[in-house]
Amino acid sequence: MARPWQAxxxxxxxxxxxxxxxxxxxxxLLLIVLSVFMLLPIVYIFNHAFKPYHELFVYPPTFLVNxxxxxxxxxxxxxxxxxxxPMIRYMFNSVFTSVLAVVFVTGVSALCAYPLSKHRFPGSxxxxxxxxxxLMFAPEVVQIPRYLVVSGLGxxxxxxxxxxxxxxxxxxxFLLKQFVDQIPDSLLEAARxxxxxxxxxxxxxxxxxxxxxVATVAILAFQNSWGNIETSALFMLDDExxxxxxxxSTLTNNLANNVAMQGAAAVASLIMFVPNLIVFVILQSxxxxxxxxxxxx
Amino acid sequence: MSSKAGxxxxxxxxxxxxxxxxxxAAAPGRSVALEYPVKAEPGxxxxxxxxxxxxxxxxxxxxxxxxxFIAFIVVPVLAAVGLSFTYFNAIEAPRFIGxxxxxxxxxxxxxxxxxxxxxxxxxxxxxxxxxxxxAFLLAWLISQLPSRSRKWFALAMYxxxxxxxxxxxxxxxxxxxxxxxxxxxxxxxxxxxxxxxxLWVTDPSYLMNSMIxxxxxxxxxxGFLAMLAGILNVNKDYYEAARxxxxxxxxxxxxxxxxxxxxxxxxxxxxxAIVTTFKTGAIGVELSGVNPTPAYSGHLIINHIDDxxxxxxxxxxxxxxxxxxxxxxYVSNKLSWGLFGSKGDE
Numbered sequence: 001m002a003r004p005w006q007a008x009x010x011x012x013x014x015x016x017x018x019x020x021x022x023x024x025x026x027x028x029l030l031l032i033v034l035s036v037f038m039l040l041p042i043v044y045i046f047n048h049a050f051k052p053y054h055e056l057f058v059y060p061p062t063f064l065v066n067x068x069x070x071x072x073x074x075x076x077x078x079x080x081x082x083x084x085x086p087m088i089r090y091m092f093n094s095v096f097t098s099v100l101a102v103v104f105v106t107g108v109s110a111l112c113a114y115p116l117s118k119h120r121f122p123g124s125x126x127x128x129x130x131x132x133x134x135l136m137f138a139p140e141v142v143q144i145p146r147y148l149v150v151s152g153l154g155x156x157x158x159x160x161x162x163x164x165x166x167x168x169x170x171x172x173x174f175l176l177k178q179f180v181d182q183i184p185d186s187l188l189e190a191a192r193x194x195x196x197x198x199x200x201x202x203x204x205x206x207x208x209x210x211x212x213x214v215a216t217v218a219i220l221a222f223q224n225s226w227g228n229i230e231t232s233a234l235f236m237l238d239d240e241x242x243x244x245x246x247x248x249s250t251l252t253n254n255l256a257n258n259v260a261m262q263g264a265a266a267v268a269s270l271i272m273f274v275p276n277l278i279v280f281v282i283l284q285s286x287x288x289x290x291x292x293x294x295x296x297x
Numbered sequence: 298m299s300s301k302a303g304x305x306x307x308x309x310x311x312x313x314x315x316x317x318x319x320x321x322a323a324a325p326g327r328s329v330a331l332e333y334p335v336k337a338e339p340g341x342x343x344x345x346x347x348x349x350x351x352x353x354x355x356x357x358x359x360x361x362x363x364x365x366f367i368a369f370i371v372v373p374v375l376a377a378v379g380l381s382f383t384y385f386n387a388i389e390a391p392r393f394i395g396x397x398x399x400x401x402x403x404x405x406x407x408x409x410x411x412x413x414x415x416x417x418x419x420x421x422x423x424x425x426x427x428x429x430x431x432a433f434l435l436a437w438l439i440s441q442l443p444s445r446s447r448k449w450f451a452l453a454m455y456x457x458x459x460x461x462x463x464x465x466x467x468x469x470x471x472x473x474x475x476x477x478x479x480x481x482x483x484x485x486x487x488x489x490x491x492x493x494x495x496l497w498v499t500d501p502s503y504l505m506n507s508m509i510x511x512x513x514x515x516x517x518x519x520g521f522l523a524m525l526a527g528i529l530n531v532n533k534d535y536y537e538a539a540r541x542x543x544x545x546x547x548x549x550x551x552x553x554x555x556x557x558x559x560x561x562x563x564x565x566x567x568x569x570a571i572v573t574t575f576k577t578g579a580i581g582v583e584l585s586g587v588n589p590t591p592a593y594s595g596h597l598i599i600n601h602i603d604d605x606x607x608x609x610x611x612x613x614x615x616x617x618x619x620x621x622x623x624x625x626x627y628v629s630n631k632l633s634w635g636l637f638g639s640k641g642d643e
Contacts, residue, residue, distance in 0.1 A: 023441070024441065024443070027441055028442060031442070034435075038453045038456050039453050039456050041456055041457060041468050045460065108361045108365070111358045111361060112363065119352055121348075121352035121355040121356065122345055127363070130371065131366070133627070134370045134374050135568070135572055136571075136622075136623050137623050138599060138619040138622055138623070140606045141377045141380065141612060141616040141619045142373040142374055145373035146373040148376075149369060150369075164365055167362070168362070168366040168369045170366070170370065171569070174565060174568070178562055179530075179561065182559075202358070216523060216526060273459075277452075277459070284448050288447050288448055
C-alpha cells in the first residue's frame, strides 16, 4: 500500500477494490488509458505473428488480426528445417549465454558496486568516474578496437566472446552503486561487529537489501544478451556458434522490400520478444515484493 | 587497471614488510627511529601502498568487473580517442594528423554545425528533462497504486523500451502517416484543426517534433525502473511521521520526503536521461524512412557519427565526433549534478 495508515484499514477486510480510495481509482483509470497506448507494440507483435499474408502488407499496418492463421509458423519451421545448422543449436547458444550472462553480470556488477560505494579505497573515485565517462562514449567507433581486443585475447569463436564483452556493463555497476549508497553504514557495521567478514556482509546484507536493483540489472543483462547480434556477427566465425537472435536477423535482414518470408520474420520477432516479456514480469515482481520487507530503516 | 595495480602493489608491500621485519630481526640493536629518515623519501607512496593493502578485499571484489571493463571498454575507448587524432579509413593503417579532425569539425563541417549540433541541442533540451520528469511522475503514480497491479503498469510503461525497434517504426508509422489515413491526420482533420493532411515524418519542419514525441513516449527505460524501485524503497515511517506532523498534500510528500530519500536513484535517472538522449540517433531515420533525414531536419550527432563511420569509412573523423559528443555529455552532466547540488563527494 502506498501509505502506512492505509495498511491499517486493509486488515478490516473487504474486496481489494473497495479498499482503494478515490484518488487511487482515478489514477488507475488514467494509467489504464495510458497503458493501452504504451502496450500497443505488444499487441502488435502478438497479432502480427498470426496474420495471413494478405493482412501482413496492409498499409497502414493494422494492430489486430482479422483471420488468425498458423501459416507463418509453418513458414518459419520450413525455413529452419532448410538451414544447415539445426535451430535447436542456435537456441542452445542463446539460452546458454543468456543464463550465464544474467548470473555473471549481476554478480560481477554487484561485487564491484559494493566496495565502490562503501569502501573508500584509494582509486575508488577514479574508477567510478571512469565508469561514468565510458557510459557516455558513443559505441559506434569502439567496434573496431573491441574486435582487435577480442581477437588479441584469442577468444574468437568461443562462448567467452559471447559472454565477456557483455560482462562489462557500466550501467549495472552504476545502478547498483546508487542503491548500495542507501544502505546505512550502521547496518554493515553491526554485521561486522557480529563477526561477519566482507563476503558475508555482501551476500547476506548488501544483496538482499539491494534486491530491487539486482533484479533490474538482471533484466537489463538478459535483454542485452538475448537480443545480442553484435557478438555473433563480429566474433563468431562458425555458424554453430552464432546466437538465435543473429539467426533470426538473417531471416529479416535481406527482406527490406521483399515479400517472401515476412511471415516467418513476424513469428521470429514474437519468439524473440516473449522471453524478454517473461523475464521482465518475473524479475519486476521481485522488485516490487522485496520492498515490503526491505531492511532499510 | 587499478585492480591489477592494487594486486601488484599489495605484493610489493608485503615483500617490503617482510624485508623490514627481517632487518629488524637481524639487527635487534638498531633502533626503529633510525629507520625513519631512510624511509622518509618514499613515505607517501608507502602510506598509499599500505592503505591499498588494507583494502585488498575491495580490490578483490572489483577485480572481475574491472578486468572485463578494461579489456572491452576502457581499452577500446582509449583506442578510439587515439584514433580521433588520425586519418583512418578502416583499411590502411591510421595516419597521425594531430588536431586536424577537431579543427575541421568545429570550423568547416557545415552539416555538423548547421544541422547535427543545433538539432541535438533542441532534441536534448526537450527530451532529456521531459523524459526525466515524465519517468519520475509515472513511477510515482504507479507507486500510489495497490501493489498487485504495479507490476503490470510498470510493464506497460516499459514496453516501448522493451520492444525498441518494433515500437518505433511500426506503431508510430500508422499514426503519423502523411496521408489522411494516418490516425493523427484523420483525427485532426475531423476535429477541424488542420485543413490538409500534414506530412508528420517527411516534412522537415515536423520531423523533429515527431521525433521528440516518439522518443518521449519510449523514455521509460532503465531510469524509470530505478526510480520506481527507489520510490518503493522509501521508508514508509517517514510518511507517517510527516502526516502526524501535519503534512497535508501529496505534493509536499513528494517534495520533502520522496525526492530527498531517493537521491541516488534520481541522480541515476538524470545521468541515464542525458546519456540516452545524446545517444539517440536511429529514430529520425526510422520515422522518415530515408537516410539522411529530409533536409537534415532530424540529423543528430549520432547520425553524423554513423555517416562518417559506416558510410564514408572515415573512422578517425567519426572518433573525433564521438570525443566531442562525450565532452558535450560530460558538460551537461556537470550542469545537472550542479543543479542537484549537495552530492559533493563525487
